[in-house]
Amino acid sequence: xxxxxxxxxxxxxxxxxxxxxxxxxxxxxxxxxxxxxxxxxxxxxxxxxxxxxxxxxxxxxxxxxxxxxxxxxxxxxxxxxxxxxxxxxxxxxxxxxxxxxxxxxxxxxxxxxxxxxxxxxxxxxxxxxxxxxxxxxxxxxxxxxxxxxxxxxxxxxxxxxxxxxxxxxxxxxxxxxxxxxxxxxxxxxxxxxxxxxxxxxxxxxxxxxxxxxxxxxxxxxxxxxxxxxxxxxxxxxxxxxxxxxxxxxxxxxxxxxxxxxxxxxxxxxxxxxxxxxxxxxxxxxxxxxxxxxxxxxxxxxxxxxxxxxxxxxxxxxxxxxxxxxxxxxxxxxxxxxxxxxxxxxxxxxxxxxxxxxxxxxxxxxxxxxxxxxxxxxxxxxxxxxxxxxxxxxxxxxxxxxxxxxxxxxxxxxxxxxxxxxxxxxxxxxxxxxxxxxxxxxxxxxxxxxxxxxxxxxxxxxxxxxxxxxxxxxxxxxxxxxxxxxxxxxxxxxxxxxxxxxxxxxxxxxxxxxxxxxxxxxxxxxxxxxxxxxxxxxxxxxxxxxxxxxxxxxxxxxxxxxxxxxxxxxxxxxxxxxxxxxxxxxxxxxxxxxxxxxxxxxxxxxxxxxxxxxxxxxxxxxxxxxxxxxxxxxxxxxxxxxxxxxxxxxxxxxxxxxxxxxxxxx
Amino acid sequence: xxxxxxxxxxxxxxxxxxxxxxxxxxxxxxxxxxxxxxxxxxxxxxxxxxxxxxxxxxxxxxxxxxxxxxxxxxxxxxxxxxxxxxxxxxxxxxxxxxxxxxxxxxxxxxxxxxxxxxxxxxxxxxxxxxxxxxxxxxxxxxxxxxxxxxxxxxxxxxxxxxxxxxxxxxxxxxxxxxxxxxxxxxxxxxxxxxxxxxxxxxxxxxxxxxxxxxxxxxxxxx
Numbered sequence: 112x113x114x115x116x117x118x119x120x121x122x123x124x125x126x127x128x129x130x131x132x133x134x135x136x137x138x139x140x141x142x143x144x145x146x147x148x149x150x151x152x153x154x155x156x157x158x159x160x161x162x163x164x165x166x167x168x169x170x171x172x173x174x175x176x177x178x179x180x181x182x183x184x185x186x187x188x189x190x191x192x193x194x195x196x197x198x199x200x201x202x203x204x205x206x207x208x209x210x211x212x213x214x215x216x217x218x219x220x221x222x223x224x225x226x227x228x229x230x231x232x233x234x235x236x237x238x239x240x241x242x243x244x245x246x247x248x249x250x251x252x253x254x255x256x257x258x259x260x261x262x263x264x265x266x267x268x269x270x271x272x273x274x275x276x277x278x279x280x281x282x283x284x285x286x287x288x289x290x291x292x293x294x295x296x297x298x299x300x301x302x303x304x305x306x307x308x309x310x311x312x313x314x315x316x317x318x319x320x321x322x323x324x325x326x327x328x329x330x331x332x333x334x335x336x337x338x339x340x341x342x343x344x345x346x347x348x349x350x351x352x353x354x355x356x357x358x359x360x361x362x363x364x365x366x367x368x369x370x371x372x373x374x375x376x377x378x379x380x381x382x383x384x385x386x387x388x389x390x391x392x393x394x395x396x397x398x399x400x401x402x403x404x405x406x407x408x409x410x411x412x413x414x415x416x417x418x419x420x421x422x423x424x425x426x427x428x429x430x431x432x433x434x435x436x437x438x439x440x441x442x443x444x445x446x447x448x449x450x451x452x453x454x455x456x457x458x459x460x461x462x463x464x465x466x467x468x469x470x471x472x473x474x475x476x477x478x479x480x481x482x483x484x485x486x487x488x489x490x491x492x493x494x495x496x497x498x499x500x501x502x503x504x505x506x507x508x509x510x511x512x513x514x515x516x517x518x519x520x521x522x523x524x525x526x527x528x529x530x531x532x533x534x535x536x537x538x539x540x541x542x543x544x545x546x547x548x549x550x551x552x553x554x555x556x557x558x559x560x561x562x563x564x565x566x567x568x569x570x571x572x573x574x575x576x577x578x579x580x581x582x583x584x585x586x587x588x589x590x591x592x593x594x595x596x597x598x599x600x601x602x603x604x605x606x607x608x609x610x611x612x613x614x615x616x617x618x619x620x621x622x623x624x625x626x627x628x629x630x631x632x633x634x635x636x637x638x639x640x641x642x643x644x645x646x647x648x649x650x651x652x653x654x655x656x657x658x659x660x661x662x663x664x665x666x667x668x669x670x671x672x673x674x675x676x677x678x679x680x681x682x683x684x685x686x687x688x689x690x691x692x693x694x695x696x697x698x699x700x701x702x703x704x705x706x707x708x709x710x711x712x713x714x715x716x717x718x719x720x721x722x723x724x725x726x727x728x729x730x731x732x733x734x735x736x737x738x739x740x741x742x743x744x745x746x747x748x749x750x751x752x753x754x755x756x757x758x759x760x761x762x763x764x765x766x767x768x769x770x771x772x773x774x775x776x
Numbered sequence: 777x778x779x780x781x782x783x784x785x786x787x788x789x790x791x792x793x794x795x796x797x798x799x800x801x802x803x804x805x806x807x808x809x810x811x812x813x814x815x816x817x818x819x820x821x822x823x824x825x826x827x828x829x830x831x832x833x834x835x836x837x838x839x840x841x842x843x844x845x846x847x848x849x850x851x852x853x854x855x856x857x858x859x860x861x862x863x864x865x866x867x868x869x870x871x872x873x874x875x876x877x878x879x880x881x882x883x884x885x886x887x888x889x890x891x892x893x894x895x896x897x898x899x900x901x902x903x904x905x906x907x908x909x910x911x912x913x914x915x916x917x918x919x920x921x922x923x924x925x926x927x928x929x930x931x932x933x934x935x936x937x938x939x940x941x942x943x944x945x946x947x948x949x950x951x952x953x954x955x956x957x958x959x960x961x962x963x964x965x966x967x968x969x970x971x972x973x974x975x976x977x978x979x980x981x982x983x984x985x986x987x988x989x990x991x992x993x994x995x996x997x998x
Contacts, residue, residue: 200825
């Protein structure tokens with residue numbers, strides 16, 4: 112009873128010493144509540160109830176900040192001799208002192224955070240955005256995950272404070288603990304990218320990053336990467352991350368407790384508390400930093416990569432980093448060249464590690480055999496009018512004959528010459544369940560053969576997000592030609608007809624069409640439930656789509672030349688290349704108001720927002736046009752940014768611009 | 777009874793205490809004397825359960841330190857005690873009362889009166905000696921069986937020293953306290969101690985060693 116009373120008193124005194132943290136936490140969370148609850152405009156598809164769930168960005172960053180502050184404040188007395196003497200002389204064991212500080216750190220965040228969540232739940236329910244039964248589980252997970260994430264960050268910072276002997280080093284170690292896994296994986300990726308042309312990314316390294324990087328793990332567990340709508344949030348895809356987060360939190364709590372119990376109260380004159388942590392820190396800093404230097408030195412290699420430069424990089428990098436770490440660990444510049452035996456060991460270790468990495472990369476980046484592959488995906492980078500490359504690789508699944516065609520096309524046309532070639536990213540789904548990601552350069556002449564692959568439905572489904580839609584339920588369709596845009600007032604049947612017509616046209620689209628035509632319009636399938644909008648371009652040969660749109664009263668074929676253009680401002684830019692940077696500045700400007708000149712110019716210009724796939728359908732990068740046109744009603748005029756093709760063709764005005772440009776050059 | 781058995785403590789390559797063994801019976805004022813860096817404060821911190829010895833053990837009434845039950849009977853007063861900013865003597869007494877449940881508040885006020893200190897004044901503005909008086913009062917009133925004081929006379933003027941000596945003697949007799957005092961002020965310790973120990977280069981000297989050391993020093997002075 113006496114012990115319990117004294118422990119309660121210890122909790123009170125510890126809390127009293129951290130009152131400023133308590134006020135800070137309540138202030139931050141209170142301000143967040145106020146801002147989120149009174150947010151004037153709610154973006155479409157963002158119900159208020161999402162603040163109850165785990166994926167709210169504001170609460171995520173608040174928990175990171177508070178974790179950092181509480182971790183530093185909780186055991187700060189260890190960095191002050193006088194305070195440490197007082198606390199360790201009190202009639203408490205080390206376990207009691209640790210528990211008191213840890214428990215207070217937990218409650219300092221958990222109490223106001225749970226209070227905020229309950230407040231938001233009440234607001235959401237009272238405003239009719241959600242019901243208790245629907246949101247209670249989400250709120251529960253919101254509390255569990257964010258508090259776990261907070262405890263994880265708290266533990267890392269506590270560990271840093273326990274390992275360091277002053278605030279500067281504690282901050283350094285905390286940052287190292289937070290960002291070390293990310294830096295190591297970045298360095299490994301750099302090595303593989305630098306030394307192996309065909310390396311794009313590794314699934315294992317991506318998974319490792321997701322599970323080892325504290326902030327990434329916490330983000331994944333909370334579901335911050337996706338749209339954090341409470342209704343769409345489900346625990347299943349996040350469960351593995353939550354479990355890992357919980358395991359790390361428990362492990363680090365135990366490690367911290369054990370270190371605290373053996374923590375010497377007296378300062379030892381070194382920068383770190385334990386000698387062994389100096390050795391660990393030395394290798395943690397030197398190895399990735401030297402390998403990073405090796406990669407950066409490869410920029411000096413004229414063609415590809417050089418083993419000689421790598422060896423020089425290891426020697427030079429180790430020498431520099433060894434000296435720097437010596438200075439950092441002893442805070443004494445004279446020790447730059449000390450501990451030479453250690454230097455030799457470091458050079459040896461780094462060389463072995465680098466060779467192991469290089470050897471692994473060499474084996475792993477070989478092109479697999481066709482028999483080994485289950486399915487594959489190709490992201491042809493010159494086509495940028497669809498999904499981004501990573502989404503393409505995740506969504507496309509070429510199988511059977513289509514996969515065989517794609518594989519043979521890649522195998523037959525890949526080249527080591529980066530110039531005059533197209534870049535493709537490949538994902539092989541191998542029969543043993545492993546995914547391999549590769550980057551290849553394809554000979555520029557092989558583009559026509561690619562059409563066989565491009566025109567298959569499997570390929571198009573992976574590239575164009577509109578084709579991946581399951582149904583148009585909860586979607587509105589918006590049409591735009593760059594000058595005008597309308598949300599179509601269509602019933603379900605009409606939407607479906609338009610969608611079917613568009614799908615057929617899109618699947619028929621060929622590489623030749625992309626090379627010869629610039630889109631004349633765009634359809635956007637706007638989600639009414641979330642932010643899952645999908646866009647697809649309309650080309651001049653999309654007759655089915657155009658006819659369908661015209662039957663709904665949309666002049667789908669209307670281009671910039673069909674509008675009444677009042678004025679065109681042509682701006683030409685000049686790029687100056689300096690040693691380390693290039694500078695783009697306006698070269699000349701021409702205002703065209705002459706009607707005849709405008710009429711001649713108009714067919715050769717394209718709305719800038721539709722100038723896609725520029726590597727296949729080149730545009731003039733330096734000529735920028737601002738077109739003033741009257742809208743359909745003819746009463747107001749608007750402006751639109753435009754570009755022209757790289758080749759002016761028969762357009763005399765454009766030719767003049769070109770000649771002027773050449774004459775200037 | 778305080779038993780110090782074969783205590784050794786090293787800092788990096790420096791041996792602060794080398795196999796120190798001695799015993800302090802109850803109800804004594806033990807004066808531990810030694811030059812700067814002799815290991816006096818280290819020994820006191822080990823006895824108070826703050827730091828850990830590399831080898832050997834310290835027993836307080838048979839309980840091995842740093843056990844919580846033994847620490848309940850100890851009040852440790854370092855040379856330069858920590859206190860939160862804007863503390864008053866009263867807030868310091870309240871702090872200790874939370875951890876030393878038998879803390880005698882009336883006695884504390886009485887001693888403060890004796891020292892002519894205001895219990896509600898912020899002690900940041902106190903002189904070093906006045907701060908020391910506050911903590912001496914807190915130490916006596918904590919009603920622990922043992923009180924460990926590091927450089928207790930530093931900053932005290934002769935009048936207050938006399939008063940402190942009297943208070944400590946009363947505490948020893950009235951409250952059956954055992955007080956361990958560490959200092960390099962030989963004369964002050966001579967006046968108050970019932971037992972004395974000499975610590976030299978991490979070792980407790982016996983009578984012969986002490987005599988030799990005195991002889992050496994006397995020659996050096998001459």
